[in-house]
Amino acid sequence: MNRRCELPPELLEAFLDGDLSGRERRRVETHLSHCATCKAVVAEENRLRRDFSALPELPCPDAVTQRILAATSRAEAAESARDIRGARDGMRSPRAPAGRPESSGRHRGWLVSPWLAGPVAAALIAVLFGVGLLKNDTGPAEPDVAGTGVEHAAPATGDAEDPAGSDLPAHIVIGDGAGRSADAAADEAKLGLVVAGRIIAHTRGEALADAFGKKLTSVLQESLAIALDRQPGGRG
Amino acid sequence: MDVATFEDILRGQRNRVFSYACYVLSDREDAEDVTQEAFVRLWERCPVAGGDGALAWLRRTVRNLCIDVQRRRGRWDRRQVDIDDASPLDLARRGRRADLDPELRLVRGERQRALLQALAELPEATSELLWLHYFEGLKYREIAEVVDGHPTTVKVQVHRARRELRKMLDERLPGHGPGARAATERGSEQEAGS
Numbered sequence: 149m150n151r152r153c154e155l156p157p158e159l160l161e162a163f164l165d166g167d168l169s170g171r172e173r174r175r176v177e178t179h180l181s182h183c184a185t186c187k188a189v190v191a192e193e194n195r196l197r198r199d200f201s202a203l204p205e206l207p208c209p210d211a212v213t214q215r216i217l218a219a220t221s222r223a224e225a226a227e228s229a230r231d232i233r234g235a236r237d238g239m240r241s242p243r244a245p246a247g248r249p250e251s252s253g254r255h256r257g258w259l260v261s262p263w264l265a266g267p268v269a270a271a272l273i274a275v276l277f278g279v280g281l282l283k284n285d286t287g288p289a290e291p292d293v294a295g296t297g298v299e300h301a302a303p304a305t306g307d308a309e310d311p312a313g314s315d316l317p318a319h320i321v322i323g324d325g326a327g328r329s330a331d332a333a334a335d336e337a338k339l340g341l342v343v344a345g346r347i348i349a350h351t352r353g354e355a356l357a358d359a360f361g362k363k364l365t366s367v368l369q370e371s372l373a374i375a376l377d378r379q380p381g382g383r384g
Numbered sequence: 385m386d387v388a389t390f391e392d393i394l395r396g397q398r399n400r401v402f403s404y405a406c407y408v409l410s411d412r413e414d415a416e417d418v419t420q421e422a423f424v425r426l427w428e429r430c431p432v433a434g435g436d437g438a439l440a441w442l443r444r445t446v447r448n449l450c451i452d453v454q455r456r457r458g459r460w461d462r463r464q465v466d467i468d469d470a471s472p473l474d475l476a477r478r479g480r481r482a483d484l485d486p487e488l489r490l491v492r493g494e495r496q497r498a499l500l501q502a503l504a505e506l507p508e509a510t511s512e513l514l515w516l517h518y519f520e521g522l523k524y525r526e527i528a529e530v531v532d533g534h535p536t537t538v539k540v541q542v543h544r545a546r547r548e549l550r551k552m553l554d555e556r557l558p559g560h561g562p563g564a565r566a567a568t569e570r571g572s573e574q575e576a577g578s
Contacts, residue, residue: 161543192550199499200518208402212416216394216423 153186155179160186164193389434390427393442398423400520401446408450408515410504418449443520443530447512454508495557502552510545517542 155176162168163176180187401422405415422445432438503511516527524542528535 158543165539189550192553193546195495196499196546196550196553197518199495203407203496203499203519204403205399206403206406208398208419209416212402212419213394213398215420219420219424220427 153183155186160189385430385433385438393438394423397442404515404519405446405450409453414453418446418453421449422446440529447530498553498556502549510548513542513545514549
């Protein structure tokens with residue numbers, strides 16, 4: 149529009165925004181039919197919108213997505229480990245399986261990652277159950293724990309030379325405390341691996357599965373270390 | 385916010401968030417950092433369960449993170465100044481910023497490059513409004529939520545900003561402005577044909 153144009157600038161802007169209706173809109177349209185300057189402004193605006201809409205959407209790198217997952221998982225792993233200790237030491241219930249307690253007032257340290265909520269809860273229950281077995285030292289075969297489809301074998305007593313290490317993946321660290329119940333630790337680790345396998349099977353992609361598997365492994369390592377500490381002659 | 389909601393937002397918005405940050409910051413690495421931090425904060429801190437409220441929270445977070453980056457660069461300027469009034473230092477800073485990241489090589493065509501260049505040279509507060517209005521397609525009310533302003537004020541600011549942008553493009557692109565409509569049409573035809 150130029151300075152000689154009788155159309156108020158705000159009216160033309162409102163027209164460009166599509167905010168006019170009825171009489172005012174017809175007024176602007178009539179004006180545009182004989183005002184080349186304002187007509188050009190409208191054309192420019194339309195061109196500008198096309199230019200913006202034609203800007204390509206840049207794909208977020210996969211590495212960034214993985215870092216997001218890893219960042220959320222790290223915080224949750226720490227929380228999960230604290231939960232294990234708290235639940236065992238204070239005999240309080242594990243947290244809710246999904247999401248953060250709305251009334252917690254905490255803003256950091258989500259308890260369980262979104263993709264890991266249910267499985268980790270199952271794993272925690274399983275681990276706690278396993279710790280109980282270690283405490284009892286001996287006992288009958290345990291029932292299926294947390295729906296994993298796996299029955300706990302009765303932990304053996306004695307001072308075996310770490311038989312657990314023979315059939316566990318290398319990334320599962322059993323610990324180095326003297327006199328610990330290696331068989332029980334192996335049972336627990338095996339159960340954890342089954343749960344981890346289920347998590348991987350239920351995740352949607354390799355990256356997610358990898359992140360979940362690593363997270364659960366981390367949780368199991370922590371819980372195993374705690375369990376070993378509680379054994380007679382353990383580090384604790 | 386439940387698991388499925390966060391997952392949907394992450395999958396649905398990550399490209400949008402990254403694109404916005406990349407365009408606004410003109411730097412791929414900064415955009416990656418902003419994208420990562422925005423989603424982590426969404427998961428850790430967002431008080432809204434989902435829906436438009438969560439998206440608005442995410443947009444505000446992205447916006448604030450971009451401002452943080454720009455402040456670290458020493459470029460954030462809330463003044464609605466005309467570029468002609470900018471100090472030599474401002475112009476020097478904008479000149480560096482206008483050296484667009486190679487990530488933006490995907491942007492093709494003289495018009496789009498001129499558009500990005502003009503946006504990069506505008507004061508951050510001004511270009512931000514234009515990005516939110518045109519690229520994000522937000523209404524004035526939604527922009528006001530993001531920038532924590534009043535919708536009427538935002539509306540006036542957007543109007544002023546787009547007039548300024550049109551003026552800049554008019555100066556840079558022969559035939560873009562109202563005074564050369566015929567030339568613009570010819571230029572568009574040539575560009576479309578190239």
